[in-house]
Amino acid sequence: MTAVLLGLAGCGLTRPDVDPDQRRLVQPLVHDALIAQMKREGGMLTQDEKHLRPQWFCSEDIIEIAGADDGQSLTVGLLAVCQEYGKRGGALVTGTGMATPWITELRKDATGRYRVTSQDSPPDGGGYVTWIERHFSEAGAEHVRDGDQELSREVEAAARRHFGVAEDAPVEDL
Numbered sequence: 741m742t743a744v745l746l747g748l749a750g751c752g753l754t755r756p757d758v759d760p761d762q763r764r765l766v767q768p769l770v771h772d773a774l775i776a777q778m779k780r781e782g783g784m785l786t787q788d789e790k791h792l793r794p795q796w797f798c799s800e801d802i803i804e805i806a807g808a809d810d811g812q813s814l815t816v817g818l819l820a821v822c823q824e825y826g827k828r829g830g831a832l833v834t835g836t837g838m839a840t841p842w843i844t845e846l847r848k849d850a851t852g853r854y855r856v857t858s859q860d861s862p863p864d865g866g867g868y869v870t871w872i873e874r875h876f877s878e879a880g881a882e883h884v885r886d887g888d889q890e891l892s893r894e895v896e897a898a899a900r901r902h903f904g905v906a907e908d909a910p911v912e913d914l
Contacts, residue, residue: 792826
């Protein structure tokens with residue numbers, strides 16, 4: 741995989757390489773775990789606007805994957821955007837959402853398949869930057885700080901497809 745040179749802020753760091761096969765292996769596991777976490781936490785639409793048939797949509801960018809020496813576990817560092825959407829008339833309605841880095845731990849089960857064993861994201865406020873620096877490599881942390889606007893567009897596009905809402909239809913806040 742070709743490393744992408746980060747041009748923002750003149751950092752000169754290359755993005756960490758992620759093996760494409762590992763990415764394909766863990767992507768659906770990470771995605772499903774994020775959706776499950778968002779459903780557990782709930783949101784404004786899910787709690788108060790059930791008539792809008794709200795759903796959670798997530799998109800994630802896997803930044804780095806580290807394996808344990810025993811070959812039984814993986815630590816996945818990613819940037820995720822999750823947004824709760826509903827539909828009112830011909831428009832999307834946004835509810836609760838988040839854009840944040842995550843660390844997801846996976847471990848092989850008895851069948852040899854990876855399962856998500858834990859997820860963690862940074863605290864709001866003063867510990868946010870420190871958490872990122874503690875959980876990501878220097879290049880990975882730089883990528884996290886730069887963000888990824890494409891993820892937000894992917895989430896909205898998925899919601900539009902799901903609800904059958906036109907690309908040019910409005911997006912309304914609750």
